[in-house]
Amino acid sequence: MFYWIAKTFWVLASPPNLIGLGLAIGAAGLFSRFARLTRRLALILAIAYLAAGFGPVGAALLRPLEDRFPRPPDDMPSPEGIIVLGGAMDDDVTAAREAVTLNESGTRLMIAVALARRFPDAKLVYSGGSSRLDGRFGTEADAARALFEGLGVASDRMIFENQSRDTFENAAFTYKRVRPRPDSRWLLVTSAFHLPRSVAIFQKVGFPIIPYPAGYLTLGDRRDFWQFQTDASHGLMMTSIGLHEWIGLIAYRLAGRSNTILP
Known part of the structure; x- marks a missing residue:
């Protein structure tokens, strides 16, 4: 509801x-x-x-x-897994054209693949079902699988959660899917503006994550407030x-x- x-x-x-x-x-x-x-x-x-x-x-x-969460340092220890949240694809165009089409949040997918190459022992988890109210077409996870495979990620490293429709379900369903240990390290990759809400929800379900911002809409300096669009x-x-x-x-x-x- x-x-x-x-x-x-x-x-x-x-x-x-x-x-x-x-x-x-x-x-x-x-x-x-x-x-x-x-x-x-x-x-x-x-x-x-x-x-x-x-x-x-x-x-x-x-x-x-x-600005809430800075990017982790380059020398951080290898995580057990990398979780990337859905919401980065244009569902309608992807289905109609039968070609993966990213939206303004697509950077999170590219960052996730880059991190997967940087940490070759980490699992790559994609969480995203269909956000359409009518439930038509496939899920984002289906399109993400094709994209990740095309970018060279080995299939035995990938885990897909394809039932979630919003951020709370991302966290709850991914937790059930991977069952993380309390002392494990998991990177949570999503757009920088979406991280605060995502972190709050993952903390709520007891998932130990390290925030990793992927993609910004602001410049991060005073130009944001005096430079007109x-x-x-x-x-x-x-x-x-x-x-x-x-x-x-x-x-x-x-x-x-x-x-x-x-x-």
């Missing part, structure tokens, strides 16, 4: 969707007796669009998340992702799926 509620809520609450819907309502209201009210609504939403699309709103939301769609994407993660952190804590909002 949590999964369905979360997906439905975000369709309505996503900033681009919310702004677009509000502007449409405002435009229609100009021809009604609520014209004054809808003009104010349109003005507020236009300001929100400019701030989120061209301003530093997205960076302000993302920086605390992306030149593409509003990129700014809206950053705002949407940042807001989604903060809402997720709070919702997972309230639902008892984590022990802290920001680990």
Whole structure:
């Protein structure tokens, strides 16, 4: 139930969707007796669009998340395994074209393969089912298997969890799949903005992990706050992702799926 509620809520609450819907309502209201009210609504939403699309709103939301966990040192001991979380593929295009197609989070898969080559004795675990509400097409794990094999990862090193639909299920189902020892070392590879929520959930299920950020959306310096975006769609994407993660952190804590909002 949590999964369905979360997906439905975000369709309505996503900033681009919310702004677009509000502007449409405002435009229609100009021809009604609520014209004054809808003009104010349109003005507020236009300001929100400019701030989120061209301003530093997205960076302000993302920086605390992306800066939370630094990358482990190059000389770290070899881990027992490398876990990479799903959410890095375009399910529809991958299925329609029958070719693995990555989205803006695809860096996590490349980093995972690089780590697998760096630590040849470590297992490579991919956790990702299908995030589609209708359950059509294959799972991300199926596509990941093809990608990893094509990049030269030996099949006997790979473990796939293909039932999870969200981050909590990633952690819970992967724990059941690999049964880690309490003293073992597992790298958790996902996008830097997604690490805080992922770490909180893996800690909740008792999985011993070492966070490994893979891919950033912010620059990591003061330019994030004074350099305006030149593409509003990129700014809206950053705002949407940042807001989604903060809402997720709070919702997972309230639902008892984590022990802290920001680990």
